Amino acid sequence: MSDDFKGYKGTALETLKKFKARVWGDVEVKTDIDTFIGIILPRSETADGEHIVLKMRTGYNIGIRASKIIDIVENDYKEAHYKIPEKAFPYDPKKPRVMLFGTGGTIASRLDYRTGAVIPAFTPGELYGSVPELADVCNLETEKLYGVFSENMGPEQYIKLAQRIGEEIEKGVRGIVIGHGTDTMHHTASVLSYMVQDSPVPIVMVGSQRSSDRPSSDAALNLIHAVKTAAECDIAEVMVCMFGPTSDEYDLLHRGTRVRKMHSSYRSTFRTIGDTPLARVDKNGFQYMRDDFKRRRNDREVKINAVFDERISIVYYYPNMQPDIIDSLVENGYKGIVIAGTGLGHVNKPLYPALERAKEAGVAVYMTVQTLWGYVQMYVYDTGRDMMEKGVVPLANMLPEAAYMKLGWALGQTEDLEEVKRIMLDPINGEITDREPYNGYLVFQGGIPEVDEFVGQIMR
């Protein structure tokens, strides 16, 4: 199909043809209710065939049902420029080398402001063209490993990522940044915390909640702070670097095993759960919020253990769950189940026989809490004790996703369930902690006065 109708099909395509309107045409679209002015945007291969998408003058995109369109007049035509002007990333022998691995997500895109298309920007030259501040910090190298939205990340990608991180560390890189979609960034952050241990340098995951065609995009600031963290920060752990408050002030650095995406659209969506974030970063540097982190070292010794058994699942318990949910996992050959139970870690009584069958079949079953904050405590009620007798192992305050990733990683190493249990209960980097910060869950919501007060108290 010609680029004039990129992605359009069905009645939408027929309507464009009928009124001789093209993708990138600056048009007036008349419907029986109103007239809309804007640029016709291309559509993705999977989009429906019933709507025409217009980028309005306000910057917002709207879909107009083709069957409602009475007329389209093309007043102008703005040809798309998919290429971002590349400027050679300046090399400064005094600056450290930082490696940026791209996996995809919104952060890997930027907008052609003239046409409204979101296009991938990735080479160092393209990044420098859009975010020149990066050159103040380091000599940046980039490698696009994947170009996927993060729901498509999985074991194959985790393993390759861990291996490439190991290779770059051995080559002496000063720090690593991973561009990633935000939706499953916390899954990848936790699995990398297990697969890549004792890193001598920071490994910083970064994304953006708003695409760069929005004036409020967080992409540039997150990227600048992540690259600064990789180049200069003293914390040599797998971290997530994302907006702290809702305004453009600073980013928080979250430990990879304790972080979670908590809001579907806020830029300040990532929160450290059950603990204090590691630090905050802004243009002036780092304010460390704790001192028990692993520090940057000059050696290149890193342990890479990139294995994963995919036959695992998370079961989010809900009232009236039926035992066949557990049975079907067992019958289908799953080797491990993480339950996100209610309250202190509960499921209903009808599930007990199924848990027993899972135990007999040699399936590893672990309990976490769907409240996210707080600990599994299976000694408090009889129900918890009963479940432990049926082989369910409580995982203290491990987040369900961090537990799921760890179980896949543990079963990738051994089938011996005692050994799996030893691995699960032995914290690698904060996935189980002795206690939570007092009232931390009430205040870590970003930007509100009591957060600053709280953070002020604990800041070193």
Ligand code: ASP
């Ligand atoms: N759906 C996207 C992803 O996770 C969202 C983002 O990049 O923030 O890949």
